[in-house]
Amino acid sequence: xxxxxxxxxxxxxxxxxEALAEAAIIAGCDAYFGYPITPQNEITAYxxxxxxxxxxVFVQSESELAAINMVFGASATGKRTxxxxxxxxxxxxxxxxxxxxxxxxxxxxxxxxRGGPGLGNIAPSQGxxxxxxxxxxxxxxxxxxxxPSTVQELVDCMPLAFDLADQYQIPVVVLADxxxxxxxxxxxxxxxxxxxxxxxxxxxxxxxxxEQNIVRSLWLPEGSLEKxxxxxxxxxxxxxxxxxxxxxxxxxxxxxVVIAYGVAARIVRSAVNQARKEGxxxxxxxxxxxxxxxxxxxxxxxxxLSIFLVVEMSMGQMVEDVKLAVAGKVPVVFxxxxxxxxxxxxxxxxxxxxxxxxxxxx
Amino acid sequence: xKTIFERTPTLKDCxxxxxxxxxxxxxxxxxxxxxxxxxxxxxxxxxxxxxxAVLEYNYIDVDMVEVAHGRAxxxxxxxxxxxxxxxxxxxQGDGDLAAIGTGxxxxxxxxxxxxxxxxxxxxxxxxxxGQMAPTTVLGQVTATTQKGREAANEGYPLxxxxxxxxxxxxxxVERCALSSPAQIRKAKKAVKHAFELQLNGVQGLSxxxxxxxxxxxxxMTPVKAMEWIENEMTKVFPLGRLKG
Numbered sequence: 001x002x003x004x005x006x007x008x009x010x011x012x013x014x015x016x017x018e019a020l021a022e023a024a025i026i027a028g029c030d031a032y033f034g035y036p037i038t039p040q041n042e043i044t045a046y047x048x049x050x051x052x053x054x055x056x057v058f059v060q061s062e063s064e065l066a067a068i069n070m071v072f073g074a075s076a077t078g079k080r081t082x083x084x085x086x087x088x089x090x091x092x093x094x095x096x097x098x099x100x101x102x103x104x105x106x107x108x109x110x111x112x113x114r115g116g117p118g119l120g121n122i123a124p125s126q127g128x129x130x131x132x133x134x135x136x137x138x139x140x141x142x143x144x145x146x147x148p149s150t151v152q153e154l155v156d157c158m159p160l161a162f163d164l165a166d167q168y169q170i171p172v173v174v175l176a177d178x179x180x181x182x183x184x185x186x187x188x189x190x191x192x193x194x195x196x197x198x199x200x201x202x203x204x205x206x207x208x209x210x211e212q213n214i215v216r217s218l219w220l221p222e223g224s225l226e227k228x229x230x231x232x233x234x235x236x237x238x239x240x241x242x243x244x245x246x247x248x249x250x251x252x253x254x255x256x257v258v259i260a261y262g263v264a265a266r267i268v269r270s271a272v273n274q275a276r277k278e279g280x281x282x283x284x285x286x287x288x289x290x291x292x293x294x295x296x297x298x299x300x301x302x303x304x305l306s307i308f309l310v311v312e313m314s315m316g317q318m319v320e321d322v323k324l325a326v327a328g329k330v331p332v333v334f335x336x337x338x339x340x341x342x343x344x345x346x347x348x349x350x351x352x353x354x355x356x357x358x359x360x361x362x
Numbered sequence: 363x364k365t366i367f368e369r370t371p372t373l374k375d376c377x378x379x380x381x382x383x384x385x386x387x388x389x390x391x392x393x394x395x396x397x398x399x400x401x402x403x404x405x406x407x408x409x410x411x412x413x414x415a416v417l418e419y420n421y422i423d424v425d426m427v428e429v430a431h432g433r434a435x436x437x438x439x440x441x442x443x444x445x446x447x448x449x450x451x452x453x454q455g456d457g458d459l460a461a462i463g464t465g466x467x468x469x470x471x472x473x474x475x476x477x478x479x480x481x482x483x484x485x486x487x488x489x490x491x492g493q494m495a496p497t498t499v500l501g502q503v504t505a506t507t508q509k510g511r512e513a514a515n516e517g518y519p520l521x522x523x524x525x526x527x528x529x530x531x532x533x534x535v536e537r538c539a540l541s542s543p544a545q546i547r548k549a550k551k552a553v554k555h556a557f558e559l560q561l562n563g564v565q566g567l568s569x570x571x572x573x574x575x576x577x578x579x580x581x582m583t584p585v586k587a588m589e590w591i592e593n594e595m596t597k598v599f600p601l602g603r604l605k606g
Contacts, residue, residue: 073440
């Protein structure tokens with residue numbers, strides 16, 4: 001276990017799981033609740049040591065169901081709080097995430113994805129994209145989903161996740177995977193200025209000199225739940241309008257653009273560089289917010305292009321959002337591997353060549 | 363005219379949605395009186411369950427949260443650990459605490475969470491229409507045991523308080539009944555003691571089980587329901603202090 005001295009604004013080497021945990025502490029996380037599951041156990045172990053050192057709360061829960069409800073409790077009192085897990089554990093948390101969304105409580109949930117379905121395996125995967133970006137639990141709701149690609153970006157995602165959660169009173173999912181969680185990379189913890197955030201006047205802090213506060217997701221009188229759903233929808237529209245983050249790499253003159261996120265996008269970036277060396281004008285669009293999805297950027301690119309290739313570590317999930325965005329304007333081709341399979345640069349290159357050589361012949 | 367009894371301020375002045383003869387109203391009053399007598403209105407946070415008491419926040423005038431079925435002890439854990447100066451109580455029925463939330467209550471007690479749990483046992487699922495609860499007694503007719511509960515098929519009534527009393531983290535466990543003025547006075551003492559333990563910073567979980575009437579799904583008059591608590595329920599769920 002890493003016990004290195006944590007310094008701000010200085011380059012240090014850390015694995016993704018521990019780095020994101022420290023980044024959460026720097027971001028002011030008051031309480032962490034979690035249950036062990038591979039490949040994210042370094043987060044729980046790190047938090048068990050560091051949170052008490054900072055005078056903050058760490059509880060190892062009896063299940064993921066309990067962990068997310070502990071998060072619910074701490075959040076309802078206005079605290080910054082998080083949990084982390086991996087795919088099967090995140091499935092168990094869906095009940096609580098739906099309640100958080102319904103009750104408009106902020107929370108940060110880290111999913112270090114592994115292979116599925118079922119118990120699957122402990123190898124990296126991007127198989128939970130649907131679950132994360134469609135809400136995941138019951139009811140009409142969304143969570144903000146961040147899909148970092150490097151350990152540094154994972155570190156930078158944490159304060160952003162807490163700020164977005166507080167600003168919009170919404171659960172925020174940080175969607176990493178087994179590679180990102182386990183790999184060590186040099187990182188810098190930056191103390192960036194916080195967003196200006198609304199006061200948590202809704203929090204349960206004891207009804208002193210004010211009316212009772214109630215945190216709930218039940219709306220029984222006729223029409224009241226529909227009204228609540230419209231309120232949530234208006235908030236989601238604000239998120240879609242204001243919070244899309246997306247990297248565009250070498251797309252200006254590209255004849256083929258590959259769309260990928262997370263660790264898959266790192267492989268694609270290498271393939272794009274390789275393609276450019278071989279004279280193929282390839283580019284990369286990398287959604288960093290998976291919800292809100294960078295639909296506009298993709299639509300814009302579609303106007304200039306003849307084809308998209310989507311690469312994922314799944315059997316094809318984000319590709320549906322790309323297809324929805326381009327609405328049939330250009331062909332969208334998919335390449336993916338699943339169950340712990342990770343695409344290689346050569347495999348991606350092969351697809352790029354297959355798709356561009358016939359175009360060149362014309 | 364001298365006032366000899368009045369509504370305690372933390373109990374809101376409004377009609378409840380409970381059926382005639384239901385025990386929830388009595389239990390709410392005991393909690394509200396305790397909060398006022400201990401002077402903890404400004405620092406108490408309550409947790410409403412899924413079940414008939416889901417709208418408890420409409421009747422008890424403190425900060426309250428409504429949570430998923432059975433998860434109150436986990437929510438309470440998150441609240442108390444981050445707010446040790448606040449008084450946290452959960453209010454849970456037998457479906458909530460003894461069926462779907464068995465894991466959460468056992469582990470909250472096991473960790474010795476400094477929270478107060480008011481456990482309403484009326485031997486039946488009320489809100490969903492009178493189905494069998496883990497605490498339904500043998501022979502009791504419910505929507506899902508239409509010939510009466512049989513041990514061979516549905517198992518025996520679950521005595522959760524006895525189970526919890528075994529755990530070192532549970533510091534106080536008592537079972538009372540809301541069946542007569544005398545029993546209600548005993549219940550009040552128990553509820554108050556459970557809150558006092560938390561207020562005094564005694565580490566561990568305190569729980570009061572209240573045997574409570576459900577005339578609607580027992581298909582009895584309110585008076586008969588009170589008699590059934592005393593004559594039948596207490597045979598399976600004996601009254602008294604189990605721990606502490």
